[in-house]
Amino acid sequence: MGTNFAPSSVFKKVKMGTRYNQKNYSVYDKILENPYTTHEIMHWYLGDLIGEGASRWVFDYNDDLVLKVEKGDWMSNAIEYDTWVAVQDTKWAKWFAPIVDISDNGRLLWQKKCKKVYEQPKKLPSFFSDVKLSNLGELNGRIVAVDYSINKLIEAGMKGAKLLKPKSYIKE
Ligand SMILES: Nc1ncnc2c1ncn2[C@@H]1O[C@H](COP(=O)(O)OP(=O)(O)O)[C@@H](O)[C@H]1O
Ligand SMILES: [Mg+2]
Numbered sequence: 001m002g003t004n005f006a007p008s009s010v011f012k013k014v015k016m017g018t019r020y021n022q023k024n025y026s027v028y029d030k031i032l033e034n035p036y037t038t039h040e041i042m043h044w045y046l047g048d049l050i051g052e053g054a055s056r057w058v059f060d061y062n063d064d065l066v067l068k069v070e071k072g073d074w075m076s077n078a079i080e081y082d083t084w085v086a087v088q089d090t091k092w093a094k095w096f097a098p099i100v101d102i103s104d105n106g107r108l109l110w111q112k113k114c115k116k117v118y119e120q121p122k123k124l125p126s127f128f129s130d131v132k133l134s135n136l137g138e139l140n141g142r143i144v145a146v147d148y149s150i151n152k153l154i155e156a157g158m159k160g161a162k163l164l165k166p167k168s169y170i171k172e
Contacts, residue, residue, distance in 0.1 A: 046059040046061070047059040047061045047067065050066065051134075053134070053135075053147060054074075055071055055072065055074040055076040055149065056068045056069060056070055056071055056076055056077070056109075057069045057071060061110060061113075063113070064113060065100060065110050065111065065113055066110070066111050066112075066113045067108060067109070068108070068110075068111060069108055070106065070107045074149070075106060076147075076149035077102060077108070077109035078102070078106040079149045079150075080111075080147075080148055080149045081099055081102045081106070081109060083096070083153060084099040086153065087153075092125060094142060094144070095124070095125050095128075095143075095145060096144055097111050097112050097137055097139055097144045097145065097146045098111065098112045099111050111146070112139060114137025114138055114139045114144060114146050115137060115138040115139075117138050118133070119133075120133065121136070121143040124143075124145075126152070127151050127152045127153045128145055128148065128151055128152075129150055129152050130149075130150040130151075131145075134147075135148075
């Protein structure tokens with residue numbers, strides 16, 4: 001049969017039964033009609049609001065994590081996530097509040113919870129561009145950036161760039 005991704009019932013004679021575990025969600029529509037109940041459910045899942053910036057609301061998700069909810073279309077969560085992915089295995093990782101998960105469309109982001117800081121650190125990496133106390137936190141006794149959705153790492157990648165002859169195999 002080789003490798004294929006068709007359901008096995010295409011090749012085998014299978015008696016068709018109910019394919020899905022069908023659920024009736026109409027009760028949710030009724031719950032959503034009542035904003036007070038909706039608020040309590042959202043609070044249960046998101047936690048208390050512990051911070052807010054121009055682009056995100058930040059919730060106290062649990063003892064270990066905050067949950068960042070995107071307000072508009074700045075894509076701060078996606079940029080922060082991609083930045084973390086790029087730096088996580090480098091020597092610079094210790095300057096960033098680690099990210100542990102992002103939702104499929106980037107509207108929700110889970111990040112390690114940090115303590116507030118009240119004093120500017122003596123030094124910070126040069127690629128942070130939105131440096132202010134409210135964008136910094138303390139994690140395991142170190143100052144880290146909690147908001148690195150605006151940074152110069154993309155531009156920094158152009159430093160030292162030069163023109164190269166394309167490799168011959170790039171023909172298609
Ligand atoms: N990892 C975190 N731990 C604790 N508090 C945080 C964390 N991330 C953000 N906050 C709080 O939420 C506020 C807004 O978060 P921030 O990431 O700066 O959002 P924005 O991108 O909208 O500026 C911060 O100033 C800080 O008080
Ligand atoms: Mg901020």
